[in-house]
Amino acid sequence: MNPSTLIAPPALVRRAEQQDTKAIQALDSAHYLHPFTDHAGLASRGARVITRADNIYVWDSEGAKILDAMSGLWCVNAGYGRKELADAAYQQMMTLPFYNSFFNTTNVPAVQLATKLASLAPKVGGRSFEHVFFSSSGSESNDTNVRMVRRYWDLLGQPQRKVIISRNNAYHGSTMAGASLGGMGGMHAQGDLPIPNITHIEQPYFFENARPGESEADFGRRAAGWLEAKILEVGADKVAAFIAEPVQGAGGVIIPPETYWPEIQRIVDQYGILLISDEVICAFGRLGHWFAYEKFGYRPDLVTFAKGVTSGYIPLGGVMVGDRVARVLIEKGGEFNHGYTYSGHPVACAVALANLELMERENLVGRVKDDTGPYLARRFAELKDHPLVGGAETCGFVAGLVLVKNKATNAMFDADLGVGMICRGHCFKNGLIMRAVGDRMIIAPPLVMTHAQIDEMMALIVRCLDATLDDLRSAGELA
Ligand code: PXG
Secondary structure (H helix, E strand, C coil), X not given: CCHHHHCCCHHHHHHHHHCCHXXXXXXXXXXXXXXXCCHHHHHHHCCCCEEEEEECEEEECCCCEEEECCHHHHCCCCCXXXXXXXXXXXXXXXXXXXXXXXXXXXXXXXXXXXXXHHHHCCCECCECCCEEEEECCHHHHHHHHHHHHHHHHHHCCCCCCCEEEEECXXXXXXXXXXXXXXXXXXXXXXXXXXXXXXXXXXXXXHHHHCCCCCCHHHHHHHHHHHHHHHHHHHCHHHEEEEEECCCECCCCCECCCCCHHHHHHHHHHHHCCEEEEECCCCCCCCCCCCCHHHHXXXXXXXXXXXXXXXXXXXXXXXXXXXXXXXXXXXXXXXXXXXXXXXXXXXXXXXXXXXXHHHHHHCCHHHHHHHCHHHHHHHHHHHHHHCCCEEEEEEECCEEEEEECCECCCCECCCHHHCHHHHHHHHHHHCCEECEEECCEEEECCCCCCCHHHHHHHHHHHHHHHHHHHHHHHHCCCCC
């Protein structure tokens, strides 16, 4: 097949869904290795071809309109079709499409963005974030964190502090360090991971890990205590840092009890270890704040970001470096032998600046905090009455529910049934993108969503839960 026949001339781009789905799928299977994909399975089904998007909707090559309740992959915070972001990229490409930040050079958008991010990062407990290190993704940013944390302790004459503690079911990316920091068993099983000096504690998932009768508050404190136990097991003088997502995203929207983060802060302070807040999903309004550590009131030393900083329009990530680490690196460190070709990419930084400006102008962060977030919380809580739903919680504009076999006992379905995937199938059929993580169904909608669109999404969710319930009843899995 000649691939050139598939390249639509510009005039046709807006009607790209009229392209030949089967032909695209055949070339896709022949040449394109996708992330986290069973390619033999994909080849037999054929990939869904997404061709265009606007506001909170995407369209596929068959012309189906789908409400994207996952914001692409937790990133299209400002919604699709924002001309300002395309204009910013175009203007910057025509002015300076690339220059590096090595060898004593800099560029204006990178400087402006670093300055802007420093002004947006809230000061907590007298600590501020005046410095930023740029990368192109969350994974690269967490690799940067590992290198920075090790360098920090070396410079302070404590090179034995190497161990970074993370959590089971965390997601911190897919590079060697990112996958090792993450707590995904399936990732560790492929390729001898984690790399040395990374260890994990249990996640603060109340539904799964609480004791019978235990209150959320007690569970939160007990779950944080697993960090202290691990520090003592490893040896306090060997622990370099603790890394965690404010709310676990890819793990299934695991929202910690309110008592969790204050106790984590007490523990990292007591043992003097660095705290890394991985906010690749949670920053830039996702939880109703520019940075999520503000919501939970803790004081990280390093903050990982990516995704929402550009609303996903162009790859950009980085690390907000707090004063404690920055001072040591800058004053004692000499040259830090680390960096990427695209660190501070002028086009990515220009798009990020336009995105942050747009978010400020439309008060997207404040809306999620005070208006649409609370409205989503109210509507999502109604799902608890559904016969399949064992629990339903939101935090800002992320939400998760768990599908259970028995609401009284919270008994789960046999994992082999793949109930979450059945539900996800109904979502696609009904024009809704919702993710399944095991039997947890999760959403992270674009922050531009209105009340009416939240209602539209909720109606679709209920329809898909009902269809899943019908399937399970027909299969004899439920009374
Ligand atoms: N940290 C966190 C908290 C993330 O959510 C990364 C790091 C890695 O970012 P990059 O840009 O390298 O992908 C992420 C990414 C999912 C899913 O299945 C989530 C992510 C990526 C891919 C899939 O929910 N998050």
